[in-house]
Amino acid sequence: MVTAILKFEIRNTFAEWEQAFYSHQPIARAAGMFEIYHGHAPDDEKKVCVVVNCLSEAHIQKFMAATGEDIAASGHILESTVTEMYVN
DSSP, rough: OOOOOOOOOSOOHHHHHHHHHHHHHHHHHHHHHHEEEEEEETEEEEEEEEEEEESOHHHHHHHHHHHHHHHHHHOOGGGOEEEEEEEH
């Protein structure tokens, strides 16, 4: 199991992004990604952090490749994404 911390910026409001994020959770779970936490910086709602557990880094890459257009449509600025991986 891998824990991933994804930090990125969004184009829209956090509430708008969050609504799209929730609607994609069934797809993410089916791809082996399980959300632990999501939120935004205290002073900037356009700086977002998502923490997920997943089976492997490959699962995240496959999910992003398959759903990248939908993720971008949610307001997520894909090129701003910084990902950190941790294993235990």
